[in-house]
Amino acid sequence: xxxxxxxxxxxxxxxxxxxxxxxxxxxxxxxxxxxxxxxxxxxxxxxxxxxxxxxxxxxxxxxxxxxxxxxxxxxxxxxxxxxxxxxxxxxxxxxxxxxxxxxxxxxxxxxxxxx
Amino acid sequence: xxxxxxxxxxxxxxxxxxxxxxxxxxxxxxxxxxxxxxxxxxxxxxxxxxxxxxxxxxxxxxxxxxxxxxxxxxxxxxxxxxxxxxxxxxxxxxxxxxxxxxxxxxxxxxxxx
Numbered sequence: 001x002x003x004x005x006x007x008x009x010x011x012x013x014x015x016x017x018x019x020x021x022x023x024x025x026x027x028x029x030x031x032x033x034x035x036x037x038x039x040x041x042x043x044x045x046x047x048x049x050x051x052x053x054x055x056x057x058x059x060x061x062x063x064x065x066x067x068x069x070x071x072x073x074x075x076x077x078x079x080x081x082x083x084x085x086x087x088x089x090x091x092x093x094x095x096x097x098x099x100x101x102x103x104x105x106x107x108x109x110x111x112x113x114x115x
Numbered sequence: 116x117x118x119x120x121x122x123x124x125x126x127x128x129x130x131x132x133x134x135x136x137x138x139x140x141x142x143x144x145x146x147x148x149x150x151x152x153x154x155x156x157x158x159x160x161x162x163x164x165x166x167x168x169x170x171x172x173x174x175x176x177x178x179x180x181x182x183x184x185x186x187x188x189x190x191x192x193x194x195x196x197x198x199x200x201x202x203x204x205x206x207x208x209x210x211x212x213x214x215x216x217x218x219x220x221x222x223x224x225x226x227x228x
Contacts, residue, residue, distance in 0.1 A: 004158075031214065033214060035216075041220070042204070042218045042219060042220045042221065043159060043204065043206075043216075043218040044218070045215050045216060045217070048214065048215060056215055058215075091158050091159070093158075093214070095214055103149075103161040103164070104149070104161065104214045104216070105161070106151075106158035106159045106160070107158050108156070108157050108158045109157075109158050
């Protein structure tokens with residue numbers, strides 16, 4: 001079964017450092033997303049991406065965050081200068097879009113710990 | 116504002132029993148609802164979805180009920196198995212296939228053998 005893969009599975013970084021989280025969405029999917037889950041809290045929408053541009057973003061997704069699809073397979077989330085409160089599990093997701101039944105498929109997540 | 120929340124944070128059932136997990140939403144404009152299962156160390160996994168023009172949808176061992184009058188959603192799991200132990204989230208979105216989902220906090224389902 002096709003899956004969304006994310007790397008790294010866990011990253012520890014110092015406050016103020018830049019972090020890049022990587023995702024390989026399902027190959028025929030067209031829409032890409034990042035969500036995050038702070039420990040013990042609900043999963044929160046960060047950003048959606050389609051046709052090489054951001055289609056929607058939440059208030060969490062401030063100027064410290066950026067997304068990129070540098071090639072035909074990877075989808076990255078960059079945090080320019082990490083803060084303690086960025087510590088969370090970050091989930092990438094994708095869906096094929098279009099009409100009809102389709103589901104949002106999540107990756108296993110990248111745990112970010114900011115010290 | 117929009118919010119999706121779960122009534123019970125934990126639910127413990129015996130293997131073989133039926134489980135019912137409840138969810139309330141506040142935005143009457145929500146038109147698409149999804150139940151996800153999250154096992155430890157994994158991402159949310161799609162279980163079943165329902166659109167606002169339906170009030171019931173059945174899958175394999177799972178049924179989702181939608182009551183738009185009281186803005187309530189439930190997930191029923193028949194003959195619960197130990198492998199069903201996980202956190203269950205409901206989520207909603209507005210506007211068709213836009214997957215800007217609003218998740219609830221989750222209900223931890225524990226199945227006792």
